[in-house]
Amino acid sequence: MIGEGWKKVSVVSANAALIGGLIEACREVIAANADHLSELDRAIGDGDHGTNMRRGLEAVHAERNRLVQLPLPKALEETGLTLVMSVGGAAGPLYGTLLIEIGRQLADANGQIDFASALESAIDAVARRGRASPGDKTLLDVLYPVHAEVVRRAGLAGICEEAERAASLTFGMRAMRGRAAFLGDRSIGHVDPGARSCALLTAAICRFLEEQCPA
Amino acid sequence: MSGMNPKSANVGIVIVSHSPLIAEGAADMVRQMVGDCVPLAWSGGNAEGGLGTHAAGILAAIERAWSDAGVAVFVDLGGAETNSEMAIEMLGEPRSRRVIICDAPLVEGAVMAAAEASGGAALARVVATAEELSP
Numbered sequence: 266m267i268g269e270g271w272k273k274v275s276v277v278s279a280n281a282a283l284i285g286g287l288i289e290a291c292r293e294v295i296a297a298n299a300d301h302l303s304e305l306d307r308a309i310g311d312g313d314h315g316t317n318m319r320r321g322l323e324a325v326h327a328e329r330n331r332l333v334q335l336p337l338p339k340a341l342e343e344t345g346l347t348l349v350m351s352v353g354g355a356a357g358p359l360y361g362t363l364l365i366e367i368g369r370q371l372a373d374a375n376g377q378i379d380f381a382s383a384l385e386s387a388i389d390a391v392a393r394r395g396r397a398s399p400g401d402k403t404l405l406d407v408l409y410p411v412h413a414e415v416v417r418r419a420g421l422a423g424i425c426e427e428a429e430r431a432a433s434l435t436f437g438m439r440a441m442r443g444r445a446a447f448l449g450d451r452s453i454g455h456v457d458p459g460a461r462s463c464a465l466l467t468a469a470i471c472r473f474l475e476e477q478c479p480a
Numbered sequence: 481m482s483g484m485n486p487k488s489a490n491v492g493i494v495i496v497s498h499s500p501l502i503a504e505g506a507a508d509m510v511r512q513m514v515g516d517c518v519p520l521a522w523s524g525g526n527a528e529g530g531l532g533t534h535a536a537g538i539l540a541a542i543e544r545a546w547s548d549a550g551v552a553v554f555v556d557l558g559g560a561e562t563n564s565e566m567a568i569e570m571l572g573e574p575r576s577r578r579v580i581i582c583d584a585p586l587v588e589g590a591v592m593a594a595a596e597a598s599g600g601a602a603l604a605r606v607v608a609t610a611e612e613l614s615p
Contacts, residue, residue: 349566353526353534355559358566443558
């Protein structure tokens with residue numbers, strides 16, 4: 266029933282404390298791991314994923330007073346736009362598209378859509394934006410497994426675990442998209458930085474929601 | 481903005497690189513080739529001036545190079561293309577339909593496209609000329 270709890274929290278009783286808390290949780294986890302993410306990116310990319318993500322989350326944090334006043338769907342969309350405008354790299358458009366699409370799906374459906382369906386449409390939009398598929402060693406390799414857990418109404422702890430596990434699995438994958446793809450087989454043996462940041466953010470969001478509505 | 485652009489008869493050119501030096505240098509080469517009869521702008525580097533690309537800077541460059549005849553965009557690596565796509569979407573309909581990202585080498589593509597644009601060619605022709613360079 267925690268899956269239901271998530272839905273209730275995210276769609277129905279969205280409020281300033283929830284949005285503000287989510288922003289703070291995401292900002293903290295990225296700030297604490299920025300060096301780690303850039304290090305992963307240095308191995309198979311251009312080494313700026315951590316600093317790019319930190320810049321993005323700082324930009325979102327700087328707008329939090331405005332964002333917390335918005336209904337959750339609109340806040341998600343606006344947060345996505347802020348990420349697009351501030352992160353740079355491919356991660357800006359990819360994370361931005363994810364949040365913009367979740368927000369638009371929730372808003373368009375006017376409460377008649379469950380979070381899992383909105384998430385699925387948004388992940389498909391990210392895949393189109395990056396012209397990537399599952400198995401290409403990208404953040405999709407965390408997003409789709411996370412979605413599967415949401416669909417089967419796993420608890421927040423289960424979603425969190427699956428995100429971490431899925432990110433680790435990119436270690437063995439050969440990169441097919443992005444700068445890492447230039448390395449071919451040499452991209453094998455490194456965790457994808459986008460998958461890692463996605464797992465970190467998922468975990469931070471799950472931990473925060475769990476504190477808000479303990480099972 | 482478009483109504484104020486005296487050069488709007490010709491297709492505009494936008495150059496997007498992770499490096500501000502490359503973007504500016506490629507734009508210099510285009511300028512040397514066609515003078516100022518083609519609207520031209522570049523975006524290079526991330527929001528802090530380091531290596532990278534960002535949608536806001538690309539959007540601003542498209543606005544600067546805006547032409548009612550359309551804009552051809554030249555990009556270097558992955559993020560440059562993804563951020564350019566995002567910037568074009570943010571431009572909104574109907575203008576977004578008149579901006580095309582060319583599948584062509586950055587420097588050669590931009591110079592050849594500008595030469596074509598300076599003769600008054602339509603956007604599709606400008607893009608096709610640049611894309612002939614790609615294998």
